[in-house]
Amino acid sequence: MDDTPAHGDPEQAERAQQAKHAEHAERAYPQHWEADVLLRDGGTARIRPITPDDADRLVEFYSEVSDQSKYFRFFAPYPRLSDRDVRRFTHHDYVNRVGLAAVVRDRFIATVRYDRIDPAGRPADAATGAAEAEVAFLVQDAHQGRGVASALLEHIAAVARERGIRRFAAEVLPENRKMIKVFTDAGYTQRRSFADGVVHLEFDLEPTEASLAVMRAREHRAEARSVQRLLAPRSVAVVGASRDPAAVGRTLLRDLLASGFPGPVYAVNSAAPPGTEVDGLPVHRSVREVPGPVDLAVIAVPASAVPDTVADCGAHGVQGLVVVTAGYAETGLDGREQQRALVRRARAAGMRVVGPNAFGLINTAAEAPLNASLAPLLPGAGGFGLFSQSGAIGAALLESVHHRAIGVSTFASVGNRADVSGNDLLQYWEEDPATRIVLLYLESFGNPRKFTRIARRIAAAKPVVVIKGGRHTGSVPPGHAVPATATALRDATVDTLFQQAGVVRVDTITELFDTGELLAYQPLPPGDRIAIIGNSDSLGLLTHDACLSAGLRPRTPVDLTTAATGDHFRIALATALDDPAVDAVITVAIPPIGTPGFPGSTLFGSTEGDPELTSDAPAIAEALSEATDRAAAAGKPLLLAHLALADLPDRLRRRDAAGIAQPGTVPAYPAPERAVRALTHAVHYAAWRRAAEAAETSARVPELDRIDEAAARARVEAALATRTAAAAQTQSGARITLDDDAAAALLADYGIDVVRALPAPDEDTAVRAAAELGYPVALKATAGHLRHRPDLGSVRLDLTGEAELRRAHREMAALLGGHAQSRPVVQPMAARGVDTVVSASVDPAVGAILSFGLSGAPAELLGDVAHRLLPATDRDAAELVREVRAAPLLFGWRGADPVDTDALEELLLRVSRLVDDLPEVASVELEPVVVAPRGLTVLAARVRVAPLPARSDLGPRSMSTL
Numbered sequence: 001m002d003d004t005p006a007h008g009d010p011e012q013a014e015r016a017q018q019a020k021h022a023e024h025a026e027r028a029y030p031q032h033w034e035a036d037v038l039l040r041d042g043g044t045a046r047i048r049p050i051t052p053d054d055a056d057r058l059v060e061f062y063s064e065v066s067d068q069s070k071y072f073r074f075f076a077p078y079p080r081l082s083d084r085d086v087r088r089f090t091h092h093d094y095v096n097r098v099g100l101a102a103v104v105r106d107r108f109i110a111t112v113r114y115d116r117i118d119p120a121g122r123p124a125d126a127a128t129g130a131a132e133a134e135v136a137f138l139v140q141d142a143h144q145g146r147g148v149a150s151a152l153l154e155h156i157a158a159v160a161r162e163r164g165i166r167r168f169a170a171e172v173l174p175e176n177r178k179m180i181k182v183f184t185d186a187g188y189t190q191r192r193s194f195a196d197g198v199v200h201l202e203f204d205l206e207p208t209e210a211s212l213a214v215m216r217a218r219e220h221r222a223e224a225r226s227v228q229r230l231l232a233p234r235s236v237a238v239v240g241a242s243r244d245p246a247a248v249g250r251t252l253l254r255d256l257l258a259s260g261f262p263g264p265v266y267a268v269n270s271a272a273p274p275g276t277e278v279d280g281l282p283v284h285r286s287v288r289e290v291p292g293p294v295d296l297a298v299i300a301v302p303a304s305a306v307p308d309t310v311a312d313c314g315a316h317g318v319q320g321l322v323v324v325t326a327g328y329a330e331t332g333l334d335g336r337e338q339q340r341a342l343v344r345r346a347r348a349a350g351m352r353v354v355g356p357n358a359f360g361l362i363n364t365a366a367e368a369p370l371n372a373s374l375a376p377l378l379p380g381a382g383g384f385g386l387f388s389q390s391g392a393i394g395a396a397l398l399e400s401v402h403h404r405a406i407g408v409s410t411f412a413s414v415g416n417r418a419d420v421s422g423n424d425l426l427q428y429w430e431e432d433p434a435t436r437i438v439l440l441y442l443e444s445f446g447n448p449r450k451f452t453r454i455a456r457r458i459a460a461a462k463p464v465v466v467i468k469g470g471r472h473t474g475s476v477p478p479g480h481a482v483p484a485t486a487t488a489l490r491d492a493t494v495d496t497l498f499q500q501a502g503v504v505r506v507d508t509i510t511e512l513f514d515t516g517e518l519l520a521y522q523p524l525p526p527g528d529r530i531a532i533i534g535n536s537d538s539l540g541l542l543t544h545d546a547c548l549s550a551g552l553r554p555r556t557p558v559d560l561t562t563a564a565t566g567d568h569f570r571i572a573l574a575t576a577l578d579d580p581a582v583d584a585v586i587t588v589a590i591p592p593i594g595t596p597g598f599p600g601s602t603l604f605g606s607t608e609g610d611p612e613l614t615s616d617a618p619a620i621a622e623a624l625s626e627a628t629d630r631a632a633a634a635g636k637p638l639l640l641a642h643l644a645l646a647d648l649p650d651r652l653r654r655r656d657a658a659g660i661a662q663p664g665t666v667p668a669y670p671a672p673e674r675a676v677r678a679l680t681h682a683v684h685y686a687a688w689r690r691a692a693e694a695a696e697t698s699a700r701v702p703e704l705d706r707i708d709e710a711a712a713r714a715r716v717e718a719a720l721a722t723r724t725a726a727a728a729q730t731q732s733g734a735r736i737t738l739d740d741d742a743a744a745a746l747l748a749d750y751g752i753d754v755v756r757a758l759p760a761p762d763e764d765t766a767v768r769a770a771a772e773l774g775y776p777v778a779l780k781a782t783a784g785h786l787r788h789r790p791d792l793g794s795v796r797l798d799l800t801g802e803a804e805l806r807r808a809h810r811e812m813a814a815l816l817g818g819h820a821q822s823r824p825v826v827q828p829m830a831a832r833g834v835d836t837v838v839s840a841s842v843d844p845a846v847g848a849i850l851s852f853g854l855s856g857a858p859a860e861l862l863g864d865v866a867h868r869l870l871p872a873t874d875r876d877a878a879e880l881v882r883e884v885r886a887a888p889l890l891f892g893w894r895g896a897d898p899v900d901t902d903a904l905e906e907l908l909l910r911v912s913r914l915v916d917d918l919p920e921v922a923s924v925e926l927e928p929v930v931v932a933p934r935g936l937t938v939l940a941a942r943v944r945v946a947p948l949p950a951r952s953d954l955g956p957r958s959m960s961t962l
Contacts, residue, residue: 030094033159035958036347037102040147040218042226043319044347044959045109047155050099052090054108057101059086061108066141072176073138075198089113095126095163100156102148104350105314110139112152114160114168121169131166132202137179147218149182154215154956157188157205170201187211216453219957220427226352227420227428230320231363231410233295234263236372237287237318239309240300241267241278248324249300251374252360253279256298259371259378266290268297270305287312295319298360298372303327306342306356314349321346322372323355329416330357343418347959354420359391359413365434373413380660382407383436383520385429387422390469391415393441393509400513405653407660409434419959421446426454429462437462437520439512443469446960448494448846452501452869459502460692463519463685466503467512468494493843496867502688504681514669514678521665522628522637524686527583530679531576532557534588535564536643539672543588543641546676552683555582562592566619573627577634584683585631586675589620589642621651624666632664637682640668641675695875702874704910706751709917715746716920716945735922735944743943750914752907752926754941757782757825763809767802769826776800776829779808781822782940794822798829830939833932834889834899838907840870840915841923842946848915852880852908854889855928872912877905890931899931907936922946 034048050058062070062081070078081089089111092099096116101108114133116124124130135156137149160168172180174197183190183201187210190203236256240249253267257279265281268290272283284290287297287309297313299306303325313321328339339356346353354361360373364381371378374391379401386401386408388394394413401408409432412425422440429435438458445451455464468491498505504519506512530552532543540557547554558576560568569587576585624640631638642648649668653661669675719738738746744754760766760779770777781794794816796808809824816822835855842848848870853859866883868876881890881901892898907929915921925942 028094030159033100033155035155035956037151037155037957038219038222038226038959039151040145040222040225042222042224042229042352043104043146043350044226044352045102045104045148045151045350046348047100047102047152047958049094050090050092050101050111052087054101055086055090057103057106057108058090058111061111061140062138064140064142065138069138069141069144072173072179073136075173096124098156098159098163100152100159102143102152103348104143105348108140109143110137110148110152112137112149112156114156114165116165117169126164131164133160133165133168135168135170137182144178147222149179150186150218151957153182153186155958158956161205165205167202167204172199172201173197174199185214187214215957220430220454222957223424223427224431226320227424230296230322230352230354230420231361231370231428232365232368233320233370235266235293235295236261236263236370237266237268237290237294237297238300239268239287239297239313241281241283242269242272243276243278247300248374250278251376252298252300252324252372253281255371255373255376255378260369261371262368263295264292266292266294270301287316287318290316293317296322296372298322298324300324303338303356307345310342310345310349310351314345314351318349318351320352321354322358322360323353323415324358324360324374325355326357326415328356329418339416339418346419352420353418354412355415356418357391357415359388359394359415362408362411364408364410373411375411377402379408379411380405380658381434382409382660382662383434384408384516385425385432385435385438386411386440387425387438388413388441389415389417389422389443390441396509397439397441397512400509404513404517405655405659405661406513406517407656407658407662409436417444417446421960423447423450423454426451426458426464430454430458435462437516438464439516440464440466441469441509441512442466445845448497452497452846455498455503456501456692459685460689463516464501464503465512465516465519465681466498466505467507467509468498468505492863492865492867493846493849496849496869497846499688500869502685502692504685506681510674511677514667514674515681517661517665517667518637518639518678518682519685521661521663521667522639522682523632523635524689525584525637525679525683526635526686528552528683528687529581529583530554531579531582531585532588533560533569533572533576533585534558534590534641535560535562535569535592536588536590537561539588539590539641539643543586543672543676546673547586547679550676550680552676552680557588562590564592566623569620569623570626573623573638574630577627577630577636577638582636584637584679585627585639586672586679587624587638587640588672589640589645589648591617591644617645617648617651620645621648624652625654628664628666637679638666639675639679640666641672642668642670691875695873702909704751704906704913707910707913708749712746712749712914713918715742715749716918719945720920720947735946738943738945740941743941746921746943747914747924747938747941750910752910752914752938752941754926754938755827755830757827757940760809760824760826763806766805766809766824766826770799770802770805773826773828777805778827778829779805779812779824780827781812781816781824827939830930830937831932831935833930833936835928836890836904836931837865837925837927838904838911838929839923839925839927840911842915842919842921848919850876850880850908850912850915853884854886858884858886870912871916872909874905874909877908877912880908881905897933900934900936901931903936904929904931907938920945920947 036044036046039045099113102110114135116130116133118124118130139148188203193200238249238253241253242250244250267278267281267283268287269283270285276283294316297318299309299321301309306325329336343353362373363370375398384406386397388397391413414420429438458464506515530547532540532554534540537559540559544554544557558572576582628638652666652668654664656662747754758769760769776798779796799805799808837853837855837859839851840848850868850870850872851865853865858864864885866880868880881904890899890901911924923944926938928939930937
């Protein structure tokens with residue numbers, strides 16, 4: 001097998017290239033092209049530009065390539081590289097000639113190279129405008145099939161686009177089918193021809209939906225596989241295992257052995273005397289001395305000893321590390337640099353890192369149980385996948401798992417999250433058949449945009465329930481590897497991410513498991529119509545009130561009275577579950593006390609031996625257990641809220657042979673509000689699932705008329721090109737506010753008309769402006785502190801003539817003092833309606849966000865604003881308009897005429913299209929937008945532009961280097 005196309009005689013090409021580029025000095029080394037990547041099998045490699053210092057590496061690499069691969073590369077036998085070859089392949093100008101290498105353990109495993117050519121195929125220079133390059137690969141035979149060439153293609157394509165190359169050409173021998181497949185599977189638009197026994201391929205480098213889909217599918221497979229290698233190792237070494245029973249390393253070793261891990265386990269301690277044994281295992285002084293292969297190393301040594309330990313692991317071929325050791329980024333800047341060095345060393349050797357400061361990993365699979373964590377017990381096997389960034393919260397999650405008898409598929413608590421992250425675990429859990437539901441505790445996001453993309457895909461099939469710490473502080477815990485753009489992520493933005501991704505957000509660990517159990521054990525509710533049945537009128541009313549407060553639609557509770565028997569429950573539950581107007585059933589139960597007509601007579605006395613005063617929990621449990629099968633058949637969840645029936649929840653659990661709760665269990669809650677909160681989350685999640693399924697066929701980004709993208713792009717480029725000298729000296733990401741005319745012209749290119757506003761610094765100018773615009777007019781102050789503040793006297797409406805306009809101008813000047821500083825304008829009157837605000841802005845961490853609210857107090861004071869990530873679909877626009885709490889004002893509240901929401905939704909889509917098409921548009925704010933019964937009017941607009949931001953989620957695959 002070979003992943004390499006050939007591109008002709010190297011000697012001839014070299015002479016032409018030398019003649020063309022003799023005058024060019026080599027450019028500065030482009031360090032930003034360096035990247036760590038995951039390969040198809042889950043291993044890591046570093047991609048970087050080739051330099052003159054790589055001559056020996058190149059020669060060694062070439063010597064290990066098979067003759068067949070060399071033949072495929074050069075179309076002829078080519079046993080060795082000449083000195084001229086070595087120089088040509090290691091000396092580049094990084095513009096017209098670029099070479100990249102994939103490196104593992106400081107050795108080349110693959111190379112790729114492009115040479116810029118003109119239309120005739122001759123060597124060319126960027127100055128000539130040549131936008132095509134010839135590309136060629138060579139992959140060491142031992143590493144073929146790992147996806148190295150695909151990763152190199154993504155990175156060399158990104159490099160080429162940066163250097164103005166828009167198209168690649170490659171010549172491949174027909175028998176080199178696997179290399180042809182690398183190109184054809186990449187998803188780029190391509191052309192193929194066959195002549196002189198060679199397949200000629202040309203493909204455009206502009207990313208397409210197909211190429212992005214291919215890249216993300218490869219990313220998913222590689223990340224899932226890398227986690228699978230960590231969770232299912234064939235052998236494990238515990239580094240730092242000592243004879244001290246209280247030592248962390250000894251604890252890890254003891255718990256690993258107790259978990260029943262079936263593969264070889266090795267104890268390692270550099271200070272152990274020869275012949276030392278721990279827990280019946282010989283102790284090795286170094287991982288290098290371990291007699292067999294090691295897939296996973298659990299490291300519990302002082303931070304000062306970690307670098308040497310990582311080097312030993314890399315040299316021995318270890319695939320992954322769990323670093324329990326603390327003392328890294330959580331301690332400050334020096335620790336952060338040590339943490340970065342740790343990750344660099346590990347990845348350079350092909351290893352992934354869990355931690356540092358990690359609690360560890362757990363896998364309950366029967367064929368390969370693994371407890372590589374600080375948890376003393378291995379949980380039972382089941383469908384819950386658990387992730388925590390915090391070790392303390394991770395321990396609390398496992399305690400809840402034990403208390404509730406919940407089965408776990410896998411668990412990861414990754415500490416500082418320097419390498420392996422929640423996104424990696426999500427990729428794994430998506431494919432893992434043992435995981436039916438995902439529970440996450442997050443304190444920060446490394447890549448929010450990627451999290452949203454992955455979580456949305458998973459949530460379409462498996463529930464994802466999340467606690468996000470720092471809701472109000474917005475701070476990131478010490479030690480977390482987070483880009484600067486993600487540290488200031490607003491909680492409203494996090495809510496938007498979760499909402500669009502179908503993630504269920506909860507506030508407490510209790511709520512996490514309350515919701516998780518309902519989603520794991522019961523069907524998703526088809527709607528929000530709730531039946532409440534029980535033997536306590538008071539508890540039923542509390543449940544009813546909680547449902548109303550949560551926005552559900554409960555029926556009047558059915559009170560079976562405290563005298564209810566199991567048969568009463570059985571009949572009532574069957575009736576409710578069979579009712580097509582019921583979507584979920586909450587059973588409420590208290591212990592039956594006293595006799596009918598004499599409740600509570602012995603409330604505080606002994607009931608032992610009195611059948612009338614003993615809890616009827618067994619009969620109620622039997623009725624509920626029978627009803628759960630009916631509920632499953634009807635596709636409706638059944639849950640219980642109870643008081644003082646401590647034994648009832650246990651009776652409602654369906655267990656496997658190990659005592660772990662299984663689907664069909666009736667979730668039981670010791671308070672009605674807990675039951676209702678869990679059910680509310682399930683109702684919303686089910687609604688999202690239905691909408692997501694419908695969106696696959698119905699939601700769309702509609703085509704819109706009156707759009708001139710080319711003209712708009714030219715306006716933005718002109719604005720950025722003509723920045724003032726002061727603006728040019730600011731940081732590259734600084735935003736520039738367009739003047740009103742430029743903003744209106746840009747919006748007009750997307751079919752958004754802004755009503756004209758003419759300056760009116762004095763009375764005479766105001767009168768002339770009104771004559772030009774036509775009466776009636778409005779007089780408004782536009783200074784930033786007065787904009788949209790009629791309460792401060794900054795607006796006068798319905799001015800029908802000159803005298804009225806002059807009087808209003810004088811009154812405003814007297815009220816506002818320095819009138820010219822208020823920048824008054826005259827504007828035509830708009831039709832009466834509801835004032836709204838439509839905006840879009842680019843968040844560096846998550847991308848562009850579209851927002852909608854009602855202007856004034858609802859949005860500014862109460863925060864009543866709805867958000868969606870771009871690009872927005874027609875469904876998104878419709879939901880935005882209806883999602884704000886003040887939405888009834890748009891739909892005829894208290895007898896008012898409903899406004900033109902169709903026009904409002906179209907405006908939202910136009911703003912979405914503008915910001916999505918032109919990433920240089922940093923923000924658009926339209927306020928007020930007056931929505932009338934027919935049509936709408938945009939009265940003011942502000943547009944800001946900025947240099948093109950980096951779109952990391954759209955570039956070639958790479959691992960975080962934070």
